[in-house]
Amino acid sequence: SDAGDGGSDGGSGSDLISVGFSQVGAESGWRSANTMSIKDTLTEENGFELSFSDAQQKQENQISAIRNYIAQGMDVIAFSPVVETGWDAVLEEAKGAGIPVVLTDRAVETTVDDAYVSFIGSDFIEEGARAGEWAAEQYDGEGYKVVELQGTTGSAPAIDRQEGFAGAIEGTDLEMIDSQTGDFTRDGGKKVMEGFLTAHDDIDLVFAHNDDMGLGAIEAIEAAGLKPGEDIKIITIDGVKDGMTALADGKINYIVECNPLLGPDLAEVIEKTVAGDAVDARIVTQDEAFDQEGAKAALPDRQY
Ligand code: GZL
Numbered sequence: 001s002d003a004g005d006g007g008s009d010g011g012s013g014s015d016l017i018s019v020g021f022s023q024v025g026a027e028s029g030w031r032s033a034n035t036m037s038i039k040d041t042l043t044e045e046n047g048f049e050l051s052f053s054d055a056q057q058k059q060e061n062q063i064s065a066i067r068n069y070i071a072q073g074m075d076v077i078a079f080s081p082v083v084e085t086g087w088d089a090v091l092e093e094a095k096g097a098g099i100p101v102v103l104t105d106r107a108v109e110t111t112v113d114d115a116y117v118s119f120i121g122s123d124f125i126e127e128g129a130r131a132g133e134w135a136a137e138q139y140d141g142e143g144y145k146v147v148e149l150q151g152t153t154g155s156a157p158a159i160d161r162q163e164g165f166a167g168a169i170e171g172t173d174l175e176m177i178d179s180q181t182g183d184f185t186r187d188g189g190k191k192v193m194e195g196f197l198t199a200h201d202d203i204d205l206v207f208a209h210n211d212d213m214g215l216g217a218i219e220a221i222e223a224a225g226l227k228p229g230e231d232i233k234i235i236t237i238d239g240v241k242d243g244m245t246a247l248a249d250g251k252i253n254y255i256v257e258c259n260p261l262l263g264p265d266l267a268e269v270i271e272k273t274v275a276g277d278a279v280d281a282r283i284v285t286q287d288e289a290f291d292q293e294g295a296k297a298a299l300p301d302r303q304y
Contacts, residue, residue, distance in 0.1 A: 016049040017274050020069025022079035024105075025057040027152075027184045028212040029240035033304035034080070034105060034260035041263030048267070057082055057152065057183070063090045070097045076270045080105035083154035091115040100273045104262045106156040117273050120265045120283040122258050124157045128164025130256045130289050131207060131235045135165075138253075139233070140172040144204040147196045148179035149189050149217060151209035157258075161209045161237060174205070182213040189213025193220035208236045211243025211255065218251050229253055239290060241302055247295040255295065257287040260304060 019042055023035055035052075042048040051069065055061035059082050069077045070093055077099050081087060084107065091112045094101050103119040135146075148165070151158035158181065166176070178196055182188030189208060196203060197220060206221075208214035214236035221228040228234055228251040236243055239257030246252045265283050272279045290298060 014049065015047070016044060017047055017270060018049045018051070018072075018075045019270060020051045020066070020072065020074040020077045021053070022062045022065040022069075022077075023052065023054050024062075024080050024082045025054055027057055028186075028210055028238070029242055029304075030210060030212070030238045030258060030260050031184075033240060034262060036304070037261040037263035038104075038266060039263075041267045042270075046267060048270070055082060059083055059086055063087075066090050066094065070094055070099060073097075074099060075274055076100050076102060078102040078104055078266060078270070081108045081156075082106075082152065084109045084156050084159065085154065087115075088112050102266060102269050102273070104266055105260075108156075118269045118279045118281055118283060120262055120269065120285065122285045122287050124160030124258075125164040125167075127157075127237050127256045127258060127287060128161035128166075129168045130164075130287075131161070131237060131254065132165040132168025134254045134256075134289070135174060135205060135207070135235055136169050136172045139174060139205060142173070142204070144174045145177045145200065145202045146174050146205045146207060147193075147200065147203050148176060149192055149206060149208040149213040150179055150181040151184045151213075153181045153183075155184075157237075158209055165207055177203070182208070182216065184210050184212060186212040186216040186219075189216030190219045191216070193217035194223075197221070197224050203232055205233045205235065208234065210258075211236045211238040211240050211246075211252075214252055215242055215246060218246060239288070239302075240304055241299070244290065244295045244299050244302060247290060247292055248299055250292060254289065254291055256289045259285045259287055 042050040053065040101116040105121045182192045218228040
């Protein structure tokens, strides 16, 4: 490479921007689409040398991956934090090493000043509120009993989606009678829904924090001899292909999208940061919402 180009060599002796990325895991269809977007964008031909790690939804694995990236002298470190808290020490270490950090997908609570250059992701409170507003429009006045399949305990999407939904149904006669984490997985949603069906014989609506737990709930509802989308309504968040297909088939009633294709925004933030240009501290990913007709129309063109 031209020695005089002043480009960052990131310790890898090349002009590529070295990026260490710590991913939450592979828990859901959303996560797989998010990983695909990051790996398909942060490629060598696009000027990146990507080191990628899957933490199997364990914070300690993310912290050790980030420490490895610090030790390797990455140009930039990016991660999707599995939970909101417990990051101060490792964020302080990255800052001390002079390595910029970018958050994707989920936010953190930290006391470290200037801990990261940007947070790229959806507004989860808004997503929960859109789900609750639709539920209120459709079902207020019918004395609906609601159960909630929460995402990973302590994660930003679980905390915020619960808050958004609860706020939107305030003042209606929809009543939340049970709420438990299914950890964003299909199996988790199925097991928790089985428990809800044993504990309650009057469930009218399931609010699932992601499609995968909603799809697990469908399995449990059908195993109980009931019709999902009819006997028990279902509202989910994400908008991945399997969820949108269930919505088109009438087994889910409404989906609020959470766009996982964050690779392009991440690449742009990294390039600007390495070039010393200013970046927005908060980049809000735009989301749509779908009813059954909307899902039928959108499915042919969905990228994930
Ligand atoms: C949302 C993301 C959530 C998805 C789930 O941005 O963090 O985690 O909604 C995924 O499907 O597991």
